[in-house]
């Protein structure tokens with residue numbers, strides 16, 4: 001079993017944990033936590049996760065942007081739909097160096113397909129909550 005598969009299994013169980021009996025605040029924190037797990041598993045290798053820079057950082061010809069700076073680079077506004085589109089479709093604009101990299105495809109393999117949108121929503125939400133002021 002590959003490391004990716006093992007991570008995926010952990011990941012699937014996290015997505016499917018029941019969010020039962022939680023208040024709105026807890027549900028919010030829970031969503032951020034799920035997004036964080038996705039980020040740590042699929043994104044941090046390239047984009048880094050403070051205080052660590054990504055393990056792949058040196059291997060990339062063009063460094064992966066710091067995703068805590070998205071809002072700052074966009075006049076203080078977090079472009080939620082654009083970010084989701086980049087994650088969903090890959091090479092729309094952001095992953096232009098890797099045209100085939102659609103995270104949705106991976107998420108559809110690694111989670112029950114009907115959860116793929118939720119995974120994208122949660123990781124986007126995590127990013128939104130971690131924007132630099």
Ligand code: HEC
Nearest residue numbers: 042043046062063064065070083086087094095096097103
């Ligand atoms: C293999 C390395 C790699 C991985 C893994 C990766 N990215 Fe990226 N990402 C990049 C690179 C490189 C760019 C910049 C591409 C460009 O500008 O053409 C980028 C750009 C982006 C952008 C656009 C940022 C902006 O300000 O325009 C977003 C959003 C993004 N990535 C989200 C993610 C998410 C979410 C994940 C995990 C699900 C992820 N990336 C995984 C390498 C990666």
